Amino acid sequence: MSAGQSGNEVRMSQLFLRTLRDDPADAEIDSHRLLVRAGFIRKVASGIYSWLPLGSRVLRKIEQIVREEMDRAGAQETVLPIVQPLELWERSGRDGAYGPMMFRLQDRKETRFCLAPTAEEVVTTLVAGEYSSYRDLPVNLYQINWKYRDELRPRFGLLRAREFLMKDAYSFDKDLAGCQESYDAMYRAYEQVFTRCGFTFRSVKAQSGEIGGDTSQEFMAVAAVGEDAFVWCEHCDYAANTEAATKQEIPSNPAPADAPAKEKLHTPGMPGIEGVAEHLKTKPNRLLKCIAFDVDGELGLAIVPGDREVNELALGQLFPEWSVGLFTDADFAARPDLPKGYIGPDFAGATHVVADSSVRAPHPWITGANEVDHHVKGSVLGRDFTPTQWAEIAVVEPGDACPVCGQPLRIDRGIEVGHVFQLGTKYTEALGAHYTDEQGEQHPMVMGCYGIGVSRIVAAIVEEHHDENGIAWPAHLAPFDVHVIAMPGEESASEAEKLSAELCAAGLDVLYDDREGRPGVKFADADLVGVPVQVIIGSKGLARGIVERKVRATGERDEIPRDRAVATLVEGA
RNA sequence: CGGGAUGUGGCGCAGCUUGGUUAGCGCGCAGCGUUCGGGACGCUGAGGCCCCGGGUUCGAAUCCCGGCAUCCCGACCA
Numbered sequence: 001m002s003a004g005q006s007g008n009e010v011r012m013s014q015l016f017l018r019t020l021r022d023d024p025a026d027a028e029i030d031s032h033r034l035l036v037r038a039g040f041i042r043k044v045a046s047g048i049y050s051w052l053p054l055g056s057r058v059l060r061k062i063e064q065i066v067r068e069e070m071d072r073a074g075a076q077e078t079v080l081p082i083v084q085p086l087e088l089w090e091r092s093g094r095d096g097a098y099g100p101m102m103f104r105l106q107d108r109k110e111t112r113f114c115l116a117p118t119a120e121e122v123v124t125t126l127v128a129g130e131y132s133s134y135r136d137l138p139v140n141l142y143q144i145n146w147k148y149r150d151e152l153r154p155r156f157g158l159l160r161a162r163e164f165l166m167k168d169a170y171s172f173d174k175d176l177a178g179c180q181e182s183y184d185a186m187y188r189a190y191e192q193v194f195t196r197c198g199f200t201f202r203s204v205k206a207q208s209g210e211i212g213g214d215t216s217q218e219f220m221a222v223a224a225v226g227e228d229a230f231v232w233c234e235h236c237d238y239a240a241n242t243e244a245a246t247k248q249e250i251p252s253n254p255a256p257a258d259a260p261a262k263e264k265l266h267t268p269g270m271p272g273i274e275g276v277a278e279h280l281k282t283k284p285n286r287l288l289k290c291i292a293f294d295v296d297g298e299l300g301l302a303i304v305p306g307d308r309e310v311n312e313l314a315l316g317q318l319f320p321e322w323s324v325g326l327f328t329d330a331d332f333a334a335r336p337d338l339p340k341g342y343i344g345p346d347f348a349g350a351t352h353v354v355a356d357s358s359v360r361a362p363h364p365w366i367t368g369a370n371e372v373d374h375h376v377k378g379s380v381l382g383r384d385f386t387p388t389q390w391a392e393i394a395v396v397e398p399g400d401a402c403p404v405c406g407q408p409l410r411i412d413r414g415i416e417v418g419h420v421f422q423l424g425t426k427y428t429e430a431l432g433a434h435y436t437d438e439q440g441e442q443h444p445m446v447m448g449c450y451g452i453g454v455s456r457i458v459a460a461i462v463e464e465h466h467d468e469n470g471i472a473w474p475a476h477l478a479p480f481d482v483h484v485i486a487m488p489g490e491e492s493a494s495e496a497e498k499l500s501a502e503l504c505a506a507g508l509d510v511l512y513d514d515r516e517g518r519p520g521v522k523f524a525d526a527d528l529v530g531v532p533v534q535v536i537i538g539s540k541g542l543a544r545g546i547v548e549r550k551v552r553a554t555g556e557r558d559e560i561p562r563d564r565a566v567a568t569l570v571e572g573a
Numbered sequence: 574c575g576g577g578a579u580g581u582g583g584c585g586c587a588g589c590u591u592g593g594u595u596a597g598c599g600c601g602c603a604g605c606g607u608u609c610g611g612g613a614c615g616c617u618g619a620g621g622c623c624c625c626g627g628g629u630u631c632g633a634a635u636c637c638c639g640g641c642a643u644c645c646c647g648a649c650c651a
C-alpha cells in the first residue's frame with residue numbers, strides 16, 4: 001500500500017486463479033507444492049515457470065524492496081539485454097568456463113548468442129565505452145532481470161530454476177579501497193533487503209565459484225530444504241560454509257600415564273571404520289582415521305577421530321606452496337607399501353602427520369597397524385604416535401566450539417539468496433575497462449558484483465512462512481493486504497463489497513472473495529493463498545454490528561465494529 | 574554423467590503382469606435441484622492423438638524396439 005493513494009481491488013470471481021486440492025505430483029518441497037497449489041506459479045518446462053497474477057504481485061513486491069535498497073545505496077538501475085553476443089564471453093574467457101550452463105542460440109546470419117546467465121561481460125563493456133576518467137568513478141549499475149542457466153539438475157521448483165529473476169549489480173572503482181567501500185555498501189544494503197523480506201538469514205564466507213575473484217560472502221536463508229549446509233553460531237556473528245568453517249582448538253591433554261601398552265588385533269577384511277568399531281564393540285569415535293594425502297610428491301597423513309571427516313580445503317591451506325590432494329585409488333596402487341584401510345598414525349613413510357585437535361581426546365585410540373587385516377588398540381598420543389603438526393583439519397560437527405566465542409556451533413541448511421563478490425580486475429582487464437588517473441596513467445577499474453535471487457526469495461519465504469493449510473505471507477510481501485470474504489447471503493455480499501471498496505479507498509490492496517460458493521471453500525482458499533489478514537463478513541455478525549478478523553499466520557480471530565472496520569484494518573496493515 | 578522411477582481429459586490417480594472392440598475413478602468444469610460459518614449432496618453433461626515414432630498382431634493404453642519429456646537419488650572419506 002502507498003500512503004494517500006487508493007489501493008487495488010481484485011475480485012476473486014475475476015482473478016485468473018485456480019487453486020488445486022491435490023498436491024502436484026512433481027513437487028517435493030513445501031514452497032513448490034504450495035506455490036503451485038495456491039495458484040502462484042505453473043510449470044512450463046523443467047525449471048521454467050509461468051507466474052500467475054498472485055505470484056507476479058509477490059515477485060514485484062520483492063523486486064520493489066530490492067530496488068529501493070539498491071537506489072538508497074547509490075546504485076543506478078539499468079536494463080541490460082538478455083540476449084548477449086557469445087563473442088563477449090569469448091573475450092572474457094568465460095565461454096568455456098560457463099560452457100554447458102549457457103543456453104545458446106544463433107540469429108539468421110548464424111551469429112552466435114547466449115541467454116544471459118549473468119551480465120559481467122555486458123556491463124563491463126558498457127562502462128568501458130562510456131567512462132574513462134578517475135572523475136567518473138565510482139559507479140554502480142544494477143538491473144532486475146531474467147537470467148538463464150541450463151542447470152545440470154533443475155529442482156525444487158523455484159529454488160533451482162533454469163529461468164530465474166535476479167538482481168545483479170556491478171560496481172567499478174579506481175582502486176581496491178574504493179571497491180571495498182562499494183562492497184561494504186552493498187553488503188549493508190543486502191542486510192536491509194533480507195531483513196525487510198522477513199526470513200531468517202546469515203551471511204557466510206564463501207568460495208567464489210565460476211565468477212572468479214577474491215572476497216565473497218553468501219547470504220543464506222536458513223531452511224531445511226536448502227541445498228547448502230553451513231555452520232553458524234547462535235551467540236555471535238560467526239558463520240561459514242561447511243568447507244570454510246573451523247572450530248576452536250582443543251587444548252592438549254596429558255596422556256594417561258598408566259595406560260596399558262598397545263596391542264595388535266586381527267581384523268580381517270575390515271578396512272572401514274564402521275566395520276572395525278562393530279567388530280570391537282566400540283564407537284567409531286574411539287578409532288583414529290588416517291587419511292593419506294599427497295603433498296607435492298611426499299606422503300602426508302591426516303589424522304582425525306573415526307567419526308569425523310577431513311576437510312580437504314583446510315588441509316590444502318596448510319601447504320599453500322604445494323598442491324595437496326587426498327590419495328585416489330591410483331595413488332594407492334602406486335604405493336603398495338601403504339595398507340589402505342589399515343594405516344596407523346605412526347606409519348614410518350609419512351613426511352607430514354597432521355592431526356586435528358580433536359585427537360587430543362583423553363583416551364587411547366584404536367588405529368590401523370600399518371599391516372593389512374590388523375589394527376592396534378590402546379595407542380596413546382605422545383607415547384605411540386606423535387603428529388608433526390596440529391591443525392583444525394576436521395570438518396566441523398554440530399556442537400563443536402565456535403572459533404570466535406567458544407559456544408556450540410550449529411549446522412543448518414540454507415538457501416543461497418544473495419552473494420557479494422570483490423572481483424578485482426579480471427573482467428575490466430579482459431574487456432578493456434580502463435580509466436586515466438590524475439597523473440594521466442591508465443589503470444583497469446576495480447570491480448565488484450552483487451547478486452540477489454529475487455524469484456528464489458519467493459520460495460525461501462514460503463519455506464519459512466507456511467503451515468499445513470497453506471502460505472502465510474509476511475505483511476509487506478503478500479499479494480494483497482486484506483482478504484475480504486463474503487459469507488452467503490445478499491446482505492453479506494453488499495456489505496462486503498462496500499467494505500472492500502472503503503478499504504481500497506483507504507489505500508489497502510484488497511482481495512475480495514465475491515464468489516458465490518460455500519464458506520468452507522472460501523476459507524480454505526484464503527488460508528492457502530495466505531493474505532495476512534482475512535475479514536469475514538456474515539449476516540450474523542452484521543446483525544451485531546461487527547465483522548470478524550482473522551490473522552492468517554497466528555490464526556487469531558477478533559471482532560471489529562463494522563463502523564470502525566476501515567480505521568482498524570488500515571492501522572493493522 | 575551414472576542409477577531409479579514415471580508419462581492415461583485442466584489436476585491427482587487406476588487399468589498394463591494375462592492384448593479384445595463403449596478407457597475408468599476422485600477433484601475441477603457446465604446445467605438443474607436441494608444446500609450454505611471450515612474444501613456439501615443428488616441427477617445430467619462436456620472434455621481423452623492413453624508422450625512421440627516404428628514394429629508384432631485379425632486387434633495395442635496394454636507386448637517389442639527407438640526416441641522425447643518429467644521427477645528422485647548419486648557423483649572419492651579408507
